[in-house]
Amino acid sequence: MIKGTIIKGIGGFYYVKTDDCIYSCRARGKFRKESLTPMVGDIAEIEVTDTEKHEGYVVNILPRKNELFRPQVSNIDLLLITFAAQSPAPSLALIDKLTVTAAARGIPCAICVNKCDLNSEIAQEYSRIYRLAGFEVLTVSAETGENVEQLKALLTNKTTALAGSSGVGKSSLLNAIGESFNLRTGGVSDKIQRGKHTTRHTELFPLSFGGFVFDTPGFGSYELENITYKELPSLFPEIAAFEGGCRFTGCSHIKEPDCSVKAALLEGKIPQSRYTSYCELYDELKKIKEWQ
Ligand SMILES: Nc1nc2c(ncn2[C@@H]2O[C@H](COP(=O)(O)OP(=O)(O)OP(=O)(O)O)[C@@H](O)[C@H]2O)c(=O)[nH]1
Ligand SMILES: [Mg+2]
Ligand SMILES: [Zn+2]
Known part of the structure; x- marks a missing residue:
């Protein structure tokens, strides 16, 4: 049995990164019985069935430090709630649901206001709101590179998940930190000012300067779960x-x-x-x- 981290899950396959390579694995039936679904971020024990093709089974998941269901990630040190100063205009109600969910699950969070090149005044206003509320806030631009160094400093030596609506620039920001991820990015539709759901799967990436980061699919709406x-x-x-x-x-x-x-x-x-x-x-x- 060997141990690794689930870095991606697509169509019933889990991609488990061990010290040597990435294994594509199915989950053993016991997970269905125990209604436990492996998540990206999990530390998994796997049984290798084919050493050449790097295939195997996930047979066990080690206890999670924490977990979030939207975006679906586990074992994170920081949730970086990301939105755009404009295009798309943020829903502060949605952002606040995310901060509440993170707080309920004991997950530290910080705020990242992207696209400050489009409207730096409003970016500063959002920054003021969330600093006053007690959060660390970054105002950045994936387009111009403004404050991307601060973003790198924040990500260093921890496991961070970027979360936020579609089209705010999560994948663009990860491309901007210079790690050759080459993530696909998409536009924002002109008419309804919504993202195009370009990122379809959550994926965990190692950072050359230390730490790991999750790119996650954006959402259109967000509901609180299990909070009174x-x-x-x-x-x-x-x-x-x-x-x-x-x-x-x-x-x-x-x-x-x-x-x-x-x-x-x-x-x-x-x-x-x-x-x-x-x-x-x-x-x-x-x-x-x-x-x-
Ligand atoms: N002006 C400007 N445009 C940006 C910036 N960051 C991203 N964009 C643009 O915004 C659009 C959406 O960017 P993505 O990185 O795909 O957004 P995302 O948050 O990953 O979206 P999903 O994967 O759908 O959740 C693209 O057209 C980017 O070029 C920025 O800082 N400034
Ligand atoms: Mg994306
Ligand atoms: Zn009161």
Whole structure:
């Protein structure tokens, strides 16, 4: 039995990179029985069936440090939530769902605002919002190379997954860091300002300067999973930071009087867009709870 990392999964085959080479493997039937699906990023134990053709079976998956279902990745150190300053215009609601999901799963995240060449003013505004919310933010351009050195520094010596909508430039950014990945990139449709879903599969790449990075397919929408409205305040770090002073314990920070979170919002210490996302998600999650 040998050990390797699943770097790609396509059509029932898992590509497992060991110290020597890449094996294409199927998963043993026990995975179906245990309803456990191998994920890109997993450390797998494989049984080699053909040493020349580099084929085998995945027979075991080592316990995951963490996992995300969208994008589907495991064992990451950082989720780099990526969006474009414009083209496509970002949905901050979607970005905030990603930060909440990462927080719920205990995964550190940072924000990458790409295409700052197209509108540096608005890129700075997004940067201000997410810095105020407590995140590390990069404003970059895959096109001009602006701050790509900072991106490389952030990626060094850790395993990072780029995540975000289609067309924001995830693959372009990985091409821009100079690692000869030659990833396919696609345009953004003019009419509806949406990406073309160019990247179809999640893939894990080694970095020559140390570390690993996942390129992932972009999404059009994003839904929260397995999160309750009660835990939502703790998943917005900038809200959690102020909630100690509310008059009511269990304050929702929406309608109650004497709420220290709303006071912080009025003082400009919490970004308005983040608070709006919080209120929308709170209502959404509360409805789910009421149905059940
Ligand atoms: N102006 C400008 N265009 C960019 C920049 N980065 C990427 N693009 C363009 O944006 C389009 C989409 O880029 P991709 O790298 O394919 O985007 P992606 O996030 O990988 O998209 P999916 O694979 O569909 O999820 C391409 O036409 C790129 O040339 C940038 O910094 N500035
Ligand atoms: Mg891509
Ligand atoms: Zn409150």
